[in-house]
Amino acid sequence: MNQKNRTMRMSKAMPWSWGGFILLLLITPSLLFASDRVTVIKGATVITGTGEEISSGEVVIEDGKISLVGSQLEIPENARVIEANGLTLIAGMILPRTSQGLLGNRVGGVSCDQTVENRWVDEEMDWDSFLEAGYVAAGFVPAGTGFHGQAIVVHTAPESNDRILKKSVFLPINLSSSASLHRTVKQAFDGARSEIEGQKKAREKWDKEQEEAKKKAEEAKKKEAENKDSEKGKASDSKDKKDSKDEKPQEYKAPPIKPSLKPLVDILENKDEAMPLVISLNSPGLLLHVDVAFENIKEMKDRDPQNVFILPSSRTGAFHEVMETLIERKSTVMIPPGVSALPDTYVRYHVPAALSRGGCEVITLPKSDNAAAMRAVPSLLSEQVRFGMSFEAALASVTSAPAKFLGLGDRMGTIEEGKDAHFVLFEGHPLKPGARVMKTIIGGEVVWDREDR
Amino acid sequence: MRISKSSILFTFLLMFTSMAGLSTVTHAETLAFKVGKVVTFDDQERVINNATVIVVDGKITAIGKSKEIMIPAGAKVIEHEDLWLVPGMVECHNHTGGGSSDLHDYVYLTNPGLRTLESLVPDNPEMVRARAGGVTTILTIPGSGNNMSGFGTILKTAGGSVEESVLKAPGSLKIAQAGNPERYFYGVGRSFMNFNTRQTLRKAKDYHLARTEWEEGKLAVEPAFNLNWEEFRPLFRRETVASVHTQIYQVLMTTVKMVAGEFNIRTVLDHSTFDAWKVAPLVNENDSIYTINGPRQLHYDRTQRRLMGNAARWWQGGVRKLGINTDSPVVPQEELFYQASMACYYGWKPYEALKGVTRIPAEALMMDHRLGSITVGLDADFCLWTGDPIDPRSSCEMTVIDGEVTYEASEKRVF
């Protein structure tokens, strides 16, 4: 009886407390969101990447996206303000290819299905080094040679549950000798072709079986029709029903395509979801060999030649011989900065600047795949400008060009309305020597601040 | 007068035999060479077509156009209207005088008391090939494994004994400034090598000066005789030369400044390869330095992606006392002429190149009063060639040393 009373009393009190609770629940998010819903970066020199440079500019961020860019904007009162105090704001830098911090063995052969997803431990990755260098996003590939996997683009915020921005972005190819290039490419596409043929055969086989089954069913039906005259009854009806049930067409289950070859199958069949190939040109002659290797694949013969390349950091070979071809094709080239010399001479020339002036999409990579090299990129960008690259191209080579190549150009790469709010605040102009990253912002949140170190 | 049949028969036989022209020559005291061309490299640099050279007792006594030269009575005439007569070639950097062994003895970083005179093997197979290649005089020096490996000997490539073939001993002092000596023992660097070379030369010079004073009566006590330093005396009297193995321009600068400059030694720059031509202005300041380039005739310049001919670059730098060597057996001795061909391939000029294997090395070794050119009074050391000697298509048909035919291709062609 007492328990009942207590319960009754509690249930009487419930509606009020419940209501209060619910009200609290309703308000809190708006309280929370009200304080985070709008973030403003004030007082920065904003280099948008689209050609505009706004001194004492402001960027308004809502829900992790840029909503306004300009100066002397109207800012909501409860907006969170990030004071830039004259720092320079650029879109977050993007590193399209890296294998830092990965575990496990190197990948070899034709393994287009390998990704980094089972090769890293998120909590143990050194995101800090990316953020300190100013990189807000990175394309990870497994380390290795041959067709060593496929790239995943992630953002580099330290703690995140939804890090992945895009999967299956591109297929890297890394081969050092021309002989292994020919061999591996042939092996890869022969494999893909045999998968396609296997699929075709399986389908044909199934079709044939269906045909035969249909025929059998028709013959059975005929027999039925004959028998129907003599035998009337449920038995035959039920039999009919059974037959009709059996006649219902089965779903065709295609045999699985080998995952390591599936992306190549997509390429051969010219599907929309086919990933682009990114080929490392470790020596200049490899460019000619790449063309020959792909011309030898009959499905690829009439298509445009390969157009995305990674040039090495040390360019002591005759790279000047292939520059013209790259410019003619308006290739996309990922290349570490640096001056080259004509082989066996002191005559200097600058490959990235020349390619950029010639109309290629130049993407700047760090000189080597580690933290110190990533930090050195902005100062090396200034060296690129000194050797003839334009400011715009140099900045684009770490922001909008990699974004475009990775297929994230509508989301990242420049400071424009509607794009993700990933930025870097530099002390000093980023392309002048001495610039340092002061703050890195992802999704409107400051995820790295030099003053906190 | 009644002439007997037998005497007439005898006269006819005599006529016939003399007209038949005996082709075998053992040793004629007087020879007359009638040839198509003589390249003399004498002081007037004469080249005479349809010429005759008279040799008496191993010396050249007359040179001139065949029309103008009187062949002495009793001379053995060797007539080859289609051949050239060129002075015997002179090799400044040979290691095969001792046959193909006995290249080098090195115990200390400098052990100059050694002499190749003791290791000569006269008329060894390499010498036979040298003669077949037109080389009549060689300076055999020890190797370059240490900084000062001994004294070399100048000898002719014929002669059955050392006494017969040796022309001058000491022929030169062999100094190696850098390169091979760096591998000596535990490995030594240029600072130590140059110090060591200097102190050795200093000690030798001091000995020489002391002995000179004693000889002039200025000293009371005779300075002790020292086998190591005694051979240096002609060097400091400038009666013989130093053959210096030196290459790369920094090392050549040391040679020019230290050996030639500081110690006032007549210097022959052997090798002088890689980019040593850059030292040409310094070399030109010193009249007694000879540059004998080889065996590398080509240098791939990795700062300009160019193939440079060493001799050509020296010449373009203004050096005129320029010759060529083989460093045999690195390049076989009989291919001394081919080194000259290669120098021309890479930019030098043929007449200068031929002079660079005949007259210039003779001058470099201070032997030009005896050989290196076709001049009256010089030794009869020359060869008969089927054409331009530095054209590989020509061959040496006959080699004459001291007036004796020491090689005849028609008997047995060696090269």
Place this chain on the structure above:
Amino acid sequence: MRSFFRGLLGLLTFVIFFADLPVLPGVSSLTEGIAEAQDPPRRRRGRRMRPQAPQPPAPEPEKKETIAADPEDEYVVIHGATIHTVTGATHRNGTLICKNGKIHQVSAGRLEAPEGAEVVDAKGHHIYPGLVAFRSGGIVGSGEAEKSQDPFDLDTTMGLAAGITSTWNGSRVTKLIHGSLEDLTIRPKSFSSINYSYRNPRGRRELRDAFDRVQEHLRALERHAEEKKENPEAVAPEDKWIKGIFAVVRSLLTGQSTALVRVSTMPDIRAYSDLARRYGFEIVFEGAEEGWIDPGVRSRTGATAIVTPRARRDANESVNRPTGSSIENAKILHENGVPLVILPGSTAVALWGLAGRDLAHLSLEAAFAVRGGLPEKAAIEAITIEPARLLGVSDRIGSIEVGKDADFIITDGDILHYMTLVRWSFVNGKLQYDKEEEGLLDHIRPGGDLDAPAPDDHWPRRLGDPL
């Protein structure tokens, strides 16, 4: 007295008729005159025929004025040079026209160039077929060159500068091409290797047994073919054991392959020659330094000899027969009808300093063969058409004939002269090497100037000099 003069006359007569002594001027022709007086003058038989060059097609009249050309066709025209065709005549001041990578016309005298042709004025120069280096290391990629060649390799350029346009890389006959991977391979070529050295008597016995056994097998096959006509059930002789050395031997006996052996001594040469003649297979000798001692042995097998004129093998004084190498090796072999291919001692390009002993001076190695007495014509053939024949590609390269590939070099002098440099190299009708442009040798005798100044190499460098 009379008897004396009779004796004298007798002696004189004896001398005049039976000895070739020039007793009187012009007397030596006396005997000849007598001979002619006895026989009626005959027309000289065997008038020497001038070697016929492949006749170029007579140009049509309208071609002489404005040669209209199909814009698709690529023409290259070389004027003014002396064209050494090697298998035909030598044309002075001739014209060479190439169309689409093949030789189209060769003629003495000037021909008008088709429209749009690439014209090269080579006055004072010489055109030779591209040299063929029988063996090489490093100047082309190995195996299938299209897959392994570095198109920008310096060694390839050095080979072109030496005049070499084709070589055998061990498995394929490959061209030297700079900057492209097109049309590199001419055709695959391989040789068989057998060991019949006298140092291995047991091996020799085994090899002979292998030959015997395979020969017997081939006869059995023929018998079986006959049998099969009557008895379709006949069992073919078993051939599973034909592996390894037996397979090699079979390919030799059936003529599918040629043996390439490296021999130096005369006894070895004799042994291999005997083996080749006994079993009737084709053989090629490489080295053969002592081949000159008994050249007949070689010529009887019809074997080609690949020689290095300067190869040195010292005579062995302790044996009682001639031994050792000779500079006259090439001449003696040639006089005995042995086809010759010339290779230098080192078959790679050496840039480290010793000049003239490597592949980059192939033509001078041939000049050394001339030193030994080989005719110059044969020496040039030994580095052009003979290696092409040996490699089985003489239908495409090795000489300048209409229809062959346009692989030729334009030199500033006689190819066997020691100062001749290659000015232009063409392979497949495309310019692969230009001495003045390439920068390696352009400072040496540019335009034939013997007194050219040193290249401008910024030495000594001054502060502020551009790099």
